[in-house]
Amino acid sequence: MNTTVFEAINITKKYRNTLALNQVSMSVMQGDIYGFIGENGAGKTTMIRLLTGLAEPTTGNIALFGKSDKKLAKQRERIGCIIESPSLYLDMTAHENLEVQRLQRGIPGKVCIDNALELVNLRDAGKKKAKDFSLGMRQRLALAIALLGNPEFLVLDEPINGLDPTGIIELRNLLKRLNEERGITILISSHILSELHQLANRYGILHEGKLLQEITAAELEQRCKKHLLLQVNDVATTSALLESELNTSNFSVMPDKSIHLYDYVENAGKVSALLSANNIIIYQLAQSGDSLETYYTNLIGGCKND
Numbered sequence: 001m002n003t004t005v006f007e008a009i010n011i012t013k014k015y016r017n018t019l020a021l022n023q024v025s026m027s028v029m030q031g032d033i034y035g036f037i038g039e040n041g042a043g044k045t046t047m048i049r050l051l052t053g054l055a056e057p058t059t060g061n062i063a064l065f066g067k068s069d070k071k072l073a074k075q076r077e078r079i080g081c082i083i084e085s086p087s088l089y090l091d092m093t094a095h096e097n098l099e100v101q102r103l104q105r106g107i108p109g110k111v112c113i114d115n116a117l118e119l120v121n122l123r124d125a126g127k128k129k130a131k132d133f134s135l136g137m138r139q140r141l142a143l144a145i146a147l148l149g150n151p152e153f154l155v156l157d158e159p160i161n162g163l164d165p166t167g168i169i170e171l172r173n174l175l176k177r178l179n180e181e182r183g184i185t186i187l188i189s190s191h192i193l194s195e196l197h198q199l200a201n202r203y204g205i206l207h208e209g210k211l212l213q214e215i216t217a218a219e220l221e222q223r224c225k226k227h228l229l230l231q232v233n234d235v236a237t238t239s240a241l242l243e244s245e246l247n248t249s250n251f252s253v254m255p256d257k258s259i260h261l262y263d264y265v266e267n268a269g270k271v272s273a274l275l276s277a278n279n280i281i282i283y284q285l286a287q288s289g290d291s292l293e294t295y296y297t298n299l300i301g302g303c304k305n306d
């Protein structure tokens with residue numbers, strides 16, 4: 001059975017005049033790599049702060065591993081997290097940083113340090129101090145710190161931010177490995193949907209404090225698949241014609257009033273003939289496929305138009 005690792009139920013969080021989260025419900029299942037997507041200020045860090053106990057919701061409930069209320073604190077011991085900029089001791093080596101964290105958190109035995117360094121490929125960093133690390137190495141060190149207590153659930157707030165392409169690939173592969181080989185459930189936030197492509201298996205898309213959509217990677221692929229892009233003078237009649245004459249409802253009308261038709265992609269002529277015969281003016285008819293970013297922008301744009 002698929003167990004829920006994290007559940008937010010109708011969470012609202014207010015800071016004075018700011019409604020950072022507005023009735024958000026979301027769930028992360030065991031084994032997920034959950035991509036938590038939203039523009040700057042969408043409320044991602046706020047939700048992560050509630051999850052990790054750094055702040056309290058104004059209303060609503062949080063459950064971790066099926067437990068809530070007073071039992072949350074114990075469950076939080078099963079989490080490893082990186083929130084905002086991880087605090088590293090820049091004058092120390094990776095090993096020394098981990099030793100300080102180990103002692104502060106009362107984790108017995110030094111063997112966990114070598115294990116964590118091994119996991120994030122920092123065993124060879126040797127005597128190099130953190131201040132001389134690349135950003136990618138610093139992020140991996142932060143990840144090693146998060147991994148020290150052998151967490152079942154990793155919560156990472158924008159860990160990809162600022163990394164170069166090599167750093168992004170390294171981190172992506174590392175997180176995949178932790179998920180696949182160690183069964184660690186991961187929630188990772190980002191403001192760029194495509195950054196988490198081929199990493200996340202589910203996404204939660206947050207915008208201005210509201211969860212717009214929870215979607216699986218497979219559903220997202222489906223929505224970004226090839227289509228005919230149609231721009232016409234009469235969207236309503238075109239929609240009706242597609243349904244009645246071409247027998248398809250496999251299309252979406254986008255916020256910019258273009259139509260994405262997922263059938264007849266290889267048979268644009270048939271669509272064109274039908275529309276022309278019905279006096280529809282075609283401004284554009286072309287094969288297209290949404291990029292993830294277009295999908296995301298349209299989703300957010302659609303919400304802004306509401």
Ligand SMILES: Nc1ncnc2c1ncn2[C@@H]1O[C@H](COP(=O)(O)OP(=O)(O)OP(=O)(O)O)[C@@H](O)[C@H]1O
Pocket residue numbers: 015016018019020038039040041042043044045046047191
């Ligand atoms: N401690 C606070 N006091 C007042 N307002 C806050 C506080 N923390 C966050 N906010 C506000 O809540 C909203 C959501 O912020 P949050 O940091 O959760 O967004 P985010 O999606 O993580 O964005 P970013 O990627 O920029 O961190 C923003 O309008 C922010 O200004």
